[in-house]
Ligand SMILES: [Zn+2]
């Protein structure tokens with residue numbers, strides 16, 4: 577039997593991703609994600625033949641990264657199935673589930689017999705399917721593309737990626753050097769994300785540009801409350817760096833503090849000049865700083881601050897505490913959460929931001945996903961000989977407009993959820 581690819585989920589919306597790849601005797605999955613909050617189709621109704629039945633063998637589920645739309649349903653996978661993810665991803669997830677006290681999830685993540693940690697460029701055999709991870713830049717750290725080789729097919733599954741974060745400039749060299757080996761390894765099928773396809777005209781700034789913009793903004797505005805994902809390492813680093821260069825400290829709640837410590841440990845150690853968080857502190861207003869002989873709050877008032885917050889009563893009070901200083905709010909998340917016309921609309925967040933005037937609220941964000949330009953470069957560099965399968969997109973038609981060769985365009989295959997591609 578020839579290799580079969582099934583995109584169970586993710587062909588027609590930006591939401592949960594589930595891809596199955598099988599040969600006659602073996603099969604693996606890439607990602608097992610949950611739909612974005614607000615998506616109509618109920619995530620728990622996903623029925624994948626065999627995966628939840630002990631009788632049918634699955635050789636492993638490989639997670640590209642820790643975002644919920646890729647890992648969200650990991651707890652539903654049957655116990656016998658080995659799980660594969662990066663070491664930092666596992667730690668980030670453990671901190672999340674430890675905070676919300678989900679012991680079921682923790683038990684799985686801590687189970688070393690079941691959880692297998694992947695290492696970049698180290699191939700994992702799963703019967704006659706071989707999987708090799710390659711580290712990529714994304715708004716989640718520890719994200720991977722997977723090269724999947726079966727006896728008759730070579731597939732590249734990109735997961736989520738981009739080339740405008742701090743490590744993005746390495747993407748094309750990595751593809752040429754390690755994935756296509758300068759044309760010596762032919763990729764048959766490319767499965768690529770297309771999240772940004774319906775935002776083709778959007779001007780996307782790099783993380784470094786965002787850092788510079790924040791740096792200049794902090795010169796004038798020294799009391800900052802930041803809304804940003806606590807697991808978006810690159811953006812946290814952009815704002816941290818901008819604050820540090822302005823002599824401002826970075827503060828957060830205990831949970832975010834732990835996540836930053838995780839990033840420091842795993843990512844900071846690997847990079848030469850990135851992710852070296854030095855002055856991050858937990859909010860504790862009355863904590864007495866012996867060196868400077870003042871409380872944390874007094875120090876904040878004197879030197880300025882950036883405090884990571886999220887929506888909620890507690891954080892509203894934090895902002896009110898500094899009302900006299902006219903603090904600014906930076907919104908560094910996807911605009912879609914604030915748009916009532918979009919399924920992912922977050923009413924609580926929109927309500928939280930409502931009282932702030934345009935003068936108080938500054939939107940400064942960059943996407944975690946590949947721009948169309950980046951996708952074009954990746955498709956051309958991979959030059960797949962059989963098929964290009966778009967996933968994680970609401971606008972498959974956008975692929976038609978890409979600036980790639982006609983020959984490559986003809987290889988684009990549009991699958992619906994659950995539909996098969998047989999080589
Ligand atoms: Zn992601």
Ligand SMILES: [Zn+2]
Nearest residue numbers: 643645646736
């Ligand atoms: Zn995603």
